[in-house]
Amino acid sequence: MYKYNDFDEKFVRERVAQFRGQVERRIDGSLTEDEFKPLRLMNGLYLQLHAYMLRVAVPYGTLNSKQMDMLAHLAETYDKGYGHFTTRQNIQYNWPALKDVPDMLSDLADVEMHAIQTSGNTIRNVTADHFAGAAADEVADPRPVAELLRQWSTDHPEFQFLPRKFKLAVTGAAADRAVIKAHDIGIRILERNGVRGYEVLVGGGLGRTPMIGKVLHDFLPEADLLPFVEATVSVWNRLGRRDNKYKARIKITVHEHGIDEIRRLVDERFAEIRPTFNGVDQEILRTIEAQFAAPEFKTASTDGFETARLANPAFRSWTDTNLTAHRADGYAIVSISIKKHGDTPGDATADQMRVMADLARKYGHDELRISHEQNVILPHVHKSDLLDIYQILRVAGLATANIGLVSDIIACPGMDYCALATARSIPIAQQIATRFDELKLEHDIGELKIKISGCINACGHHHVGHIGILGLDRAGVENYQITLGGDHTETAAIGERAGPGFSADDIVPAIERLVLGYMDLRSSADETFIEAYRRLGAAPFKGILYPKEAADAA
Amino acid sequence: MARAFTPKVITSNLLIEGDAVWFTVNDTWSGNIADAEFLTDEAHADLRLLEANAQKNVMVGAYLADAKLGENGPEATHFREEFRTRGPSNYAHGKQVEQV
Numbered sequence: 171m172y173k174y175n176d177f178d179e180k181f182v183r184e185r186v187a188q189f190r191g192q193v194e195r196r197i198d199g200s201l202t203e204d205e206f207k208p209l210r211l212m213n214g215l216y217l218q219l220h221a222y223m224l225r226v227a228v229p230y231g232t233l234n235s236k237q238m239d240m241l242a243h244l245a246e247t248y249d250k251g252y253g254h255f256t257t258r259q260n261i262q263y264n265w266p267a268l269k270d271v272p273d274m275l276s277d278l279a280d281v282e283m284h285a286i287q288t289s290g291n292t293i294r295n296v297t298a299d300h301f302a303g304a305a306a307d308e309v310a311d312p313r314p315v316a317e318l319l320r321q322w323s324t325d326h327p328e329f330q331f332l333p334r335k336f337k338l339a340v341t342g343a344a345a346d347r348a349v350i351k352a353h354d355i356g357i358r359i360l361e362r363n364g365v366r367g368y369e370v371l372v373g374g375g376l377g378r379t380p381m382i383g384k385v386l387h388d389f390l391p392e393a394d395l396l397p398f399v400e401a402t403v404s405v406w407n408r409l410g411r412r413d414n415k416y417k418a419r420i421k422i423t424v425h426e427h428g429i430d431e432i433r434r435l436v437d438e439r440f441a442e443i444r445p446t447f448n449g450v451d452q453e454i455l456r457t458i459e460a461q462f463a464a465p466e467f468k469t470a471s472t473d474g475f476e477t478a479r480l481a482n483p484a485f486r487s488w489t490d491t492n493l494t495a496h497r498a499d500g501y502a503i504v505s506i507s508i509k510k511h512g513d514t515p516g517d518a519t520a521d522q523m524r525v526m527a528d529l530a531r532k533y534g535h536d537e538l539r540i541s542h543e544q545n546v547i548l549p550h551v552h553k554s555d556l557l558d559i560y561q562i563l564r565v566a567g568l569a570t571a572n573i574g575l576v577s578d579i580i581a582c583p584g585m586d587y588c589a590l591a592t593a594r595s596i597p598i599a600q601q602i603a604t605r606f607d608e609l610k611l612e613h614d615i616g617e618l619k620i621k622i623s624g625c626i627n628a629c630g631h632h633h634v635g636h637i638g639i640l641g642l643d644r645a646g647v648e649n650y651q652i653t654l655g656g657d658h659t660e661t662a663a664i665g666e667r668a669g670p671g672f673s674a675d676d677i678v679p680a681i682e683r684l685v686l687g688y689m690d691l692r693s694s695a696d697e698t699f700i701e702a703y704r705r706l707g708a709a710p711f712k713g714i715l716y717p718k719e720a721a722d723a724a
Numbered sequence: 725m726a727r728a729f730t731p732k733v734i735t736s737n738l739l740i741e742g743d744a745v746w747f748t749v750n751d752t753w754s755g756n757i758a759d760a761e762f763l764t765d766e767a768h769a770d771l772r773l774l775e776a777n778a779q780k781n782v783m784v785g786a787y788l789a790d791a792k793l794g795e796n797g798p799e800a801t802h803f804r805e806e807f808r809t810r811g812p813s814n815y816a817h818g819k820q821v822e823q824v
Contacts, residue, residue: 197740199781217784219808220818221742250817265817268740514814585804586812594807596814646802 171234171537172317172461174282181325182279185286189213190272197269212292214285215271218589224263224271225288226278230298230316230340231259231540231547235527238538240281242523248274253523255508255516257580257631258337259297259540260288264587286324291332293323293403299341299348300541303464304503304549306495310359310366312342314459315395318451322396329403333410334418336403337375344660349542351383351662352376352634354420355399366392372402372432373424376628380664381421384429386436394440397447401440405432465535467498468552475553485560487613488571493556496549502556504534504548505541506563507570507578511607515581515599516544525566529559542631543580545573576618576685577603580631584624584641585648591624593641593648594674598622601678606685615685617698619658634658636700637684638665639677650677652684654711655703666708668715680715687714732769733760733798734776735808736786744808744819745783746798747776753783755819757809758797763788 174182189209196206210216214225226241233241241261245253248270249263256262266274278284288295296316303311319338323329329336339353350356356371368390374383390398402420409427411417417426424432479486494503506526509515518526526546530538533555539547551559563569572578579602582588584595599622606612621635625642632638638653649671656665672680685699691710692702703711713720734747735757745753746760754760763769769788776786789805791798800806811818 197781203739203780203784217737217742219804220744220811221737250815264812266742268742517814585807586814591804594813596812600814643804648803 171232172229172313172458178282179279182282182284182286185213185284186272186275186279189275193268193272208290211289212287213271213275214288215268216289216589218264218587219585220587221265222268222271223587224266224274224285225256226261226263226283226285227288227295228259228261228283228540229320230296230302230313231300231542232298232302232313233538233540234536235531235538237281237283238523238527238530240277240283242520242527244274244277245523246520247277252517252519254514254583255518255540255544255546257542257544257582257629258295259300259542260295261540262583264583289335291334291336293326293329293332293336293338296320296323297337297339297348297353297542299343299346300539300547301347301494301503301549302342302539303462304496304501305343305345305347306497307345308343308497309361310342311462312340312348312357312359314455314462315357315359315368316340317458317462318396318455319399321454322400322451328400329407332403332407333412334415336406336420338399346658346660346662347541349631349634349658349662350374351660352380352631352658353383355386355402356383357395357399360389362389368392368395370398370402373421373429374662375419375421376631376633377419378416378626379419379422379425380628380633381425382662382664384424386429386433393449393452394444396451397444398436398440401436401443404439404443405435409435464498465537465550467501467550470500470552470554472500472553475556478557482557484571485557488560488569489556491571491575491613492573496551498550500553502551502553504551504556504559505573506546506548506568507572508545508568509572509578509603510567510570511572511577511603512600514596515579518546522566522568525562525568529562533559543578545578572612574617574619575612576606576615576620577612578619579603580619580621580635582623582625582630584622584630588624590627591641592626592643593624593650595622595624595630595639595641598639598641598650598674598677602681605678605682609682611686611689614695615689615699616695617700618685619656619700620681621656621658631658632656633664634662635665636703637681639681642671644671648674650674652677652680652715654708655700657700668708668712669719670716684711684714687711729764729766729769731791731793731798732763732788733757733791734763734769734773734786735760735789735805736776736783738783739781747772747786751775751779753779755822757791757800757805758794760791760798762791762793762798
């Protein structure tokens with residue numbers, strides 16, 4: 171993992187001290203809210219419906235046990251004993267008091283963490299594949315590049331007042347687990363003839379105007395990455411629609427000017443600034459890469475694991491759903507579900523955080539990851555340790571065997587917390603998960619991604635859910651629109667709106683009808699929801715959702 | 725034609741705690757919407773909002789929110805404002821437990 175150098179340490183400490191002063195001046199009245207707001211946002215502090223919310227960056231979703239312990243400490247000391255993991259691999263605290271936030275940031279600095287640029291019109295936390303460095307299908311670990319981008323973008327003088335926020339995601343595998351096609355810039359590391367380079371996508375994004383990213387460069391030489399990304403952000407910084415915040419994101423700029431014109435402008439700007447990059451960035455990248463060297467994997471028998479699997483059906487079920495192939499022999503990637511049926515997606519208590527930190531320390535080479543799907547990952551676990559881990563997770567309420575299934579729902583905080591929300595998301599997620607748990611059909615249904623947003627800004631990624639749910643305010647009542655056929659992976663697609671929305675009472679039965687209807691429609695138990703949808707098109711699914719309309723039309 | 729004025733209360737969040745609060749006839753802020761001044765006249769509401777906003781070192785972002793008169797005083801009419809009076813639905817946190 172990356173270790174702060176003296177510069178990082180000094181920078182983060184200075185920022186804490188600055189923010190402490192700013193909070194003091196706000197409280198004593200020498201700063202107005204108009205003056206203070208941009209300062210607090212630069213440090214991840216929002217004011218929500220019931221309280222302040224502090225969004226802490228988990229750079230590219232990677233944490234060590236000490237850091238996770240500190241997140242638990244924050245939850246317990248300054249909040250109500252829990253934290254909320256988000257779709258941007260961050261953690262949010264929903265109840266801090268303004269006066270405590272400088273202390274929270276100071277505690278975070280003790281473990282090399284911060285909340286810088288988790289808000290505001292800046293380059294936000296760089297996200298990455300949560301299986302980075304562990305996945306069997308990976309070309310290269312994306313985290314060194316993500317760290318390089320983090321260092322470059324943090325406090326970058328040209329990019330502190332962008333037209334709007336800017337999000338980067340990096341993956342090192344062909345299978346896209348970082349939703350790179352729905353980011354302002356998505357980067358995929360690839361290899362051609364033994365040479366490493368980057369595919370660079372631009373102009374993806376969800377929100378009000380969802381768009382799939384377009385290829386800006388299909389194979390960028392490794393050494394050109396920073397100047398190329400800088401050129402891209404720079405072109406947008408100049409062209410971006412500052413007159414209209416709904417049109418300010420780079421996806422609209424790309425849409426309005428066309429990808430070819432954007433490419434021409436980026437190339438032009440790149441030619442100008444490339445000579446100013448003298449190779450220091452590549453030297454830094456090499457030192458970062460050294461810090462992300464793979465742990466020393468152990469060699470041990472996995473016989474006990476296989477025996478335990480056969481003997482214990484609950485353990486077997488968990489290993490069937492929550493494990494992913496690891497690149498090292500005898501190892502597995504463990505996804506810890508933060509989606510226990512009926513609980514809030516992405517919420518972990520301080521005790522649960524400590525359990526996960528302990529597991530990482532004892533069994534997991536001291537590494538943890540936060541996934542954009544709001545789960546926690548132990549990326550490096552030897553299979554001989556899985557039964558112990560499972561038993562510890564079970565006691566902590568963390569052994570739900572539902573990764574990738576109908577109850578593994580992404581949900582934004584929605585109107586239970588968020589000031590921007592137009593409806594609640596969390597109760598809908600809780601009810602869907604509870605209902606399908608009652609039906610005991612989850613494993614028969616198979617892979618299914620339900621994603622719920624409580625407003626059009628789409629933090630809950632509803633556009634790329636196989637089933638997306640968007641909560642809206644329709645004439646003063648919560649109303650839920652369904653989209654179908656979205657895809658968050660390398661075959662990314664924006665879901666299609668199914669029809670009129672459903673009331674809060676009708677949305678869960680509608681989802682149940684839809685999912686049970688899919689089971690009747692599928693060609694075999696192996697055909698997933700999204701496969702069936704692609705084969706059959708939207709019509710039969712709409713017919714299930716709106717039986718009356720379908721009958722009237724017949 | 726301008727829309728007819730509907731009754732309002734003034735609400736904001738406290739500067740330090742971030743708590744949702746409502747503006748009373750005594751120019752104080754209460755955590756209970758029932759204590760709020762019920763505003764039925766548009767000109768008076770606008771004036772009161774100016775007065776509320778003068779307390780910028782106590783609270784953040786005062787605004788007029790639709791309200792109706794209930795048994796114990798003003799009540800929220802929109803679900804967003806109603807949630808602000810009680811807290812989130814996924815945990816017994818916030819006003820729904822603090823005010824008991």
